[in-house]
Amino acid sequence: MISETAPADVRLDLIARREIALIDLREEDPYAKDHPLFAANLPLGRLELEVLDRIPRLDARIVLYDDGEGLVPPAARRLRALGYSRLSSLAGGLEGWRRAGYELFQDANSASKAFGELVEARRHTPSLPAPDAKALIESEPNLVVLDARRFEEYQTMSIPRGVSVPGAELVLRARELAPDPTTTIIVNCAGRTRSIVGAQSLINAGLPNRVFALRNGTIGWTLAGQTLEHGQSDRFPEIADAKAAEARAAARDVAYRAGVRTIDRRGLDILARETTRTLYRFDVRTPEEYAAGHLAGFRSAPGGQLVQETDVFAPVRGARIVLADDRGVRADMSASWLAQMGWEVYVLDGFEGPRQTGPWAPTRPVSPKVQSISAAELAAQIELGAVTLIDLAPSPIHRRGHIPRAWFVVRSRLAEALGGVPGGFPYVLTSPDGALARFAAAEFEELTEQTPLVLEGGTEAWIAAGLPLETGLQQPASPADDVYRRPYEGTDNPKEAMQAYLDWEFGLVEQLRRDGAHGFYVI
Known part of the structure; x- marks a missing residue:
């Protein structure tokens, strides 16, 4: 048996910023149709592969739910076998949340996307519709297009003249890419969030250039009937020391205004010994830099993706987060956004401590004998x-x-x-x-x-071993709803799905108001 937690009590914990991990055990596609704002998707089928990194403290408070599929009992058994001790189920499951009259959100990474919409609404982030951006790209030589997505996404499809500068790199690299203050900068992503947050990052950091978000990203570009490029490989260049110093000073000022605190190595060690609090440690540099050498105990979480996918990296709401970056800029800017999203976040001052090399590898339980x-x-x-x-x-x-x-x-x-x-x-x-x-x-x-x-x-x-493969879904014994098909990824999404996604994003600010539990603020 597993005890129950009332939806009202879960909501109170979220409002009070007490530590709680609200875990949706369904597959990603049904999760994307309806879930509470701060619910994190951790499917039952992948529990052992992900939970130790995503919920690193074994006595963290975990509330499990499904929508009547019977996933909670087996999940509780597996989590108890792994050593998790404070488990309960959401009373009534997802239907109990509905009956309580609380808001349900759609899509993936909903909290981050809702926050991005709030940023645009509060700061009136400048943006250009796709036709205007296209005209400017074709006619204005003194212009740069900075693609704020992961490099792999950029390679799949990109705006003409686009250069890959993943979100946390923008403030660090923009002065090198646009040294002339009269150069216009357009920041794009696939949808809206990373365009808005990326453009507003440059504005917050005091860049003198005209900065615009590409309104609705590559979705808006496609819906306007405009052609995307594919297979591009233009990446940000290395940055001169003087430009890096300017970026560092600007980013530190933004972090200060957002209430971000810095700690040294001794402070980090003290926080790590506080066993009653969950502590996430993230290295927000590029994956390549991380693999070349990183601080022991830090997980690779490039800053732009961390802000975009906070529910994936840190599902324990109310936990502490410490960010590391040898140049400081990426940690300061990422922390500035996380602080505004209600996180207790710190930046590690310096890059001292035991080092490791190699890409990040997930923590997994001892593999069963088979x-x-x-x-x-x-x-x-x-x-x-x-x-x-x-x-x-x-x-x-x-x-x-x-x-x-x-x-x-x-x-x-x-x-x-x-x-x-x-x-x-x-x-x-x-x-x-x-x-x-x-x-x-x-x-x-x-x-x-x-x-x-x-x-x-x-x-x-x-x-x-060089043995042959088949492609496609030749013999499905289960529905392929384990992955939600994002309308902003890939090149063959129906236009109706793209427009429906944009319509949903446009309504997020009002939905946040109705929900009333988010605790976001915007500097």
């Missing part, structure tokens, strides 16, 4: 038609390439999926690196009373 099969052995069994293969990969990864004849299954729906998967042969489970398959093996055995085999090294080992 019976395994090699890629070569599996290939032989598939050729004989003597095996039933279940792929637990996220649906986009499965579509891009999976082992031939594999059944696509969402782990949280394993029980119902097995009814559509043929039996009579040994079962083999796989997932991208094999980790999820190993965690699912015991669950599978409980459901079927058969011990499955797990592909050693997962599908990545199959690919490394």
Whole structure:
């Protein structure tokens, strides 16, 4: 059994900024249709792979909910097995929140997006509609277009003349990219939030240039019938020391105005010893800089994405956040926004302490013991038609390439999926690196009373062995609703979905007013 927490009590904790992690256990697509503002999506099927980093303190207060799917009991069992001790369920689940008359939000990263809309409403961030921006880009040589998204998103589709400058890099790099104060700067993203926050970052930092957000981003560009570029690779250049010093002074001033505090290494060590509070430590530099050398214990969270996806990186609302950056600018600017979003955030003064190298790797529990099969052995069994293969990969990864004849299954729906998967042969489970398959093996055995085999090294080992792949969703045993299809990503989204997304964003300020629990402010 698990105790219940009333929706009113959850809402009070959020208003009072007491630590609480409100966790939606559904898959991402149903979560994106309806959820409380500060609910974080942590699907039951991926719980073991993500929870230790996202909720690092084992006695943090966690409130779980679903929408009647029965996901809470198994989630509670798994979390207790991992050592989490303060668990409860949201009384009545999502329907209980509805009956209490509280607001439900849509899409992913809703709190960050609602905050971005509030920034524009309060500061009247200058913006250009797509046709006006296109005319300026085509006619004005003294202009730069700065794309505030991740480099991978920029490569997928970009505005003509766009240069990749992910959000936290903008204040640090803009003076190098536009040294002439008469140069016009257009900041864009795919939708609205990162354009608004990026443009307002430059304005807050006192850049003398004319700065505009591209209104509605690449969605607005597409809806205006204008052509996007693809496969571009223009990235920000290195910055001169004098320009970096100017940016540092400006960013520190913005952080001060937002109420951000700085701490030294000793202060960080003291905060880390306070076991009654959750402490997130993020390195907000680029992933490449992080891999080259970072402070031990800090997770890679490039600042622009951290502000955009705060619910993903830090689902414990009311926790403390410490940001690290060897140049300071990115940490100060990211912290300025997090502070306005109601976080207790600190910037680490200096970049001292034990170092590590390499990309960030998630923290995972000890992997369960399983019976395994090699890629070569599996290939032989598939050729004989003597095996039933279940792929637990996220649906986009499965579509891009999976082992031939594999059944696509969402782990949280394993029980119902097995009814559509043929039996009579040994079962083999796989997932991208094999980790999820190993965690699912015991669950599978409980459901079927058969011990499955797990592909050693997962599908990545199959690919490394040079074995063939299929693409598409050839054999779905579960609906592919594990991933929400964002209307602002990719190049083939229906225009109706794009417009509906913009209409939703336009209504967020009023929805925040009705919700009344956000605690945001805008400097």
